[in-house]
Amino acid sequence: MPKRQLMLALDVGTTKVSALVAEAKPDGELAVLGIAATPVVGMRRGLVFEVERVALAIRDAANRANSMAGSDLAQAAVAINGDHLTITPGQAKISLKSGVIRDEDVRSVLARAAHVDLGSEREMVRVIRRGIAVDGFRGVADPQGMVAHTLEADVFVVSGLSTVIRNLRHVVSMAGFSVASLVPAPEASATAVLTADERQVGVVHLDVGGGTTGISVYRGGHLEYFGVIPLGGESITSDLSVGLGVVPTQAERLKLEHAAVGSEREGTLEVRAVSGQSVKLIPIKELQDIVAARVDEWTDYVEQHLQRIEWTKGPSAGVVMTGGGALLKGLGSHLEERWGWPVRLGTPFGLGGLSDLSRSPGYATVVGVAKAGAQQAQTREPESGWRRAVQFWVNLWK
Template identity: 65%
Template sequence: MAKRQLVLAVDVGTTKVSALVGEGRQDNELAVMGIAATPVVGMRRGLVFEAERVALAIRDAVNRANSMASTEVSVAAISVGGEHLKITPGQARIALRSGSVRAEDVRLVIQKACQVKLPLDHEVVQIIRRGIGVDGFRGVMDPIGMVGHRLEAEVFVVSGLSTVLRNLRRVVAMAGLTPVSLVAGARAAAEGVLGDDDRQLGVVLLDIGGGTTGVTIYRGGHLQHLGVVPIGGEAITADLAVGLGVVAAQAERLKLEYAQIGSLGEGSVEVHTVNGQSVKRIEFAEMKEILDARIEEWAGFVEDQLRLVEWAKGPAAGVVITGGGALLKGMAPFLQTRWGWPVRIGNPKGLQGLSDLSRSPGYSTVVGVARSLIGPQAERPVPEWRSRLSLFMARILR
């Protein structure tokens, strides 16, 4: 009997750590055996600020996911978030001496394509294959055994600030885990919710988190762009707290219960003041003004990212919004009207097992991280020595 391949994925988000224990099944489906989320303090905009507290949250989420699955997996793929993430395209071509493609040719051409110039303070997080070609025929899925003279590869090298990555690795170790690979959270969210059709037609995926918004764009089946905007749902909560004079917990509750982009009607709601002594009336009109200002700023940041890609007609599969922030009422219609593209909320897909528990936009990233470890396109982890080597190479290439 084939050995079961258990995987552990951890998404260290700004507001919560999610952990998922699962198993790869046929057709690239992921069987979820345990899933848990623990609120975290000590993260800001996707970065670790208070190591001890973040490590505690990671340990808690992983323990709960493991106990749900009756497992003790401690080797994990970890998401990396934050605005510092950068993608650099790389390409290479090699001659096929034997006249056909062998596995070592593919390894060699990818290795060469990855030798890109990175900023001095960056190291490699992840390597994403964009395509392999033989004698100019691009987009070959499985080139091994194909006959030809030249093998070409295009990759994206995802890199991040060394200090940020070191701190992330440190908290993961403090939580008792061994990281097998780091993966860009924004891309993982996209892999968690998108289908092949979306990627083929062209799609924009927005992972609207607490501290950040990941923007991932696919076209013709391949990744075109990945960027992270340093604004998420927490900014709205903070604005409501300051603007309405209520504590953060109350502002968060008001947001979840009443906030709506675009058409927050007439009316008001009563909340207790900070010291709880008296009651305060909050007019919806006042809330709307605060919401609109922040959403306008957020949309502007996202549009800066969208402008980095040339569009003939826009993404044919439209825009998919995910992450907890996608649940803000009125978000999808607001974007649809603003951009004139279809917009839908994306939930994690291709799941078996505890799929109902996992089917929430807040779990898209952890599902995508788990998916990076299973199936035929399972990403080869970038070992730490390799990241550092790239850093060294980048210095030499400068």
């Protein structure tokens, strides 16, 4: 019997740690065998601030996912998030002696293109293949076997601050697990929910988390833009807590139950004041105004990123949102109205097994990490050193 390919994926988010144990099926589908999420304190805007508390949450989520699956996996593919993640373009061109493009030539040109200067404080997280040109002809999907004099490659190198990466590895190891690979969270979520057609015709992906929003734009089948802003659903909760004078848990509940962008609902809500048992009445309009102010600020930030891209008619496949923050009522129609582009919630696809929970937009990141792991397993080859690391990511994300 062939060996089963089981993997553990982790997403250490600002508000929750998600863990998923999945089996990569030969047909490319992912069977979800275990899935769990544990609320976390000790993360801020995607970064680890309190190691012990975060490690406890990781251990809890990963152990529960492992026990649901009946597995004991100790190595994990882990999502990395935060506005320290950036992309640097890289290019390379090689002359071909043999005339026919071999697999080694493709590897070699991609590895050279990925050799960009990141400075002393940053390290490479992964390499995204953007385009291959054969004798100057761009957009070649699979150059292997073609006859040519030159081969060129364009890549994006995703890098992050070394200190942040070190701390993420450290907290995962404190929890009793080791990091097999790191996957940028926005890319992972995009992998979980975007179709090849959407990437081809043009799509904006927003991963709206608790403390961050990842922005990715795909066009012509490739990533065209990538950025993370340090703002998510938690800011709305803390604004409501301060603005309405209620404790954060109550503010969160009010947000989930009553907040709706663009709502004209009237009336009052009865809530307990921070100071104790006294009950106070809050006009719903006051709550909606606080939400609207933060959503406006968030939209401005996202727009600043999207303005860096030249649009003629906007993204043909519109905007796809993932993350818990994307579930804020009215957010989709607010963006549709403001941008004039269709907006939908992204649902992870290509899943079997315990897929109901994992199909929620809030699990897109951990599902995407597992999908990336499955692709890695298919493309892993015996090579060594940094070249293998580069090749791994190139294969993973092409």
